[in-house]
Amino acid sequence: MSETYHQRRALLLEYFDRTAIDAWARLTSDAPLNPIRATVRAGRDAMRNTLLQWLPERLDGMRLLDAGCGTGALSHTLAQRGANVLACDLSPRLIDIARTRGAEARQSGALEFVVCDMLDVALGEFDCAIAMDSLIHYQPATILAALEALAQRVRRSLLFTFAPRNALLAGMHALGHLFPRGNRAPEIVPIAEKALIRGIGASAALSEWRIGRTQRVARGFYISQALELVRK
Structure with a gap:
């Protein structure tokens, strides 16, 4: 992976393992939260x-990767x-909470x-990977x-999410820049869905894969889109 990937990964580790660990633990629990x-x-x-709905109800015998499990x-x-699940994250403190x-x-x-990079080849092969x-x-x-990189080690399907580019998400990013830099999460990068799909279709490394289902989820300040890749 590029130097940019590793630089961004270092920022994510700093944020999730140190800056925002308590807030993230609260967000992913059933504790009361503010409206946002x-x-x-x-x-x-x-x-x-x-x-979860895109996967079989029973996963017996399948090996799954939860990439960035939080x-x-x-x-x-x-x-x-x-399922036999290998769940990995960069943050040791998030992994401690998960355990x-x-x-x-x-x-x-x-x-x-496991505390590691989700692209670590030492993790082995999987029937399905979810990011x-x-x-x-x-x-x-x-x-x-x-x-x-993930597709080389996955036999059946690859499910991932991205931030879809739209006016609402752009406005949220602009609002986020008003906060002090120390309080900001690492920037989310809005992606044009059609451009991403074209890139997948043009990739020689993904020539054995096809686009499956896609679904956008928007709840207030959360906007994300799921995309399914299925091995042909």
């Missing part, structure tokens, strides 16, 4: 449910459905949390390169 963050929680819940809500559900929350969960599959809001901070070329 409540819409983000509702949006993330809706997006997670969308991705506090592990998606990972826990996948394991409850019978704690899943300690007493009943699972019919297996669940392992929910893990690529939204990267430029289109970097997203495409990440998909190409």
Whole structure:
């Protein structure tokens, strides 16, 4: 991956592991939130449910990658459905939260949390990889390169989300620039859906893959779009 990818990754680690760890832990729990963050929680819940609906109800015998698992809500559900889940994140503190929350969960599959880059080839091969809001901070070329790298190790389907380019999202970004730099999350990069799909179609590394389902989720300050790639 490019130097830009690693630079951005370092910013994400700083933010999620240090600056915003308490806020992120609260956001992904059932603790009370202010109205703005409540819409983000509702949006993330809706997006997670969308991705889960795209997978079989039972995942017994399947090996899944939760790429950028955060506090592990998606990972826990996948394991409850019978999957063997490898859940990874850059942030050791988020992984600690995920392990704690899943300690007493009943699972019919297996669940392992690992602190590492989601593109690490040492993680092995998977039937399916899911990257929910893990690529939204990267430029289109970097997203495409990440998909190409993941696709080499995935046998069936690759589900990911991106920030769709629209006027509302642009306005939110402009508003975010009014806050002090120390309080800002790493910038989300809006992506034109048609351009992203053209890039996927033109990629030699993704020639064995086709576009599947797509679904946009918008809840207040949360706007994200899911896209499914399926091996032909």
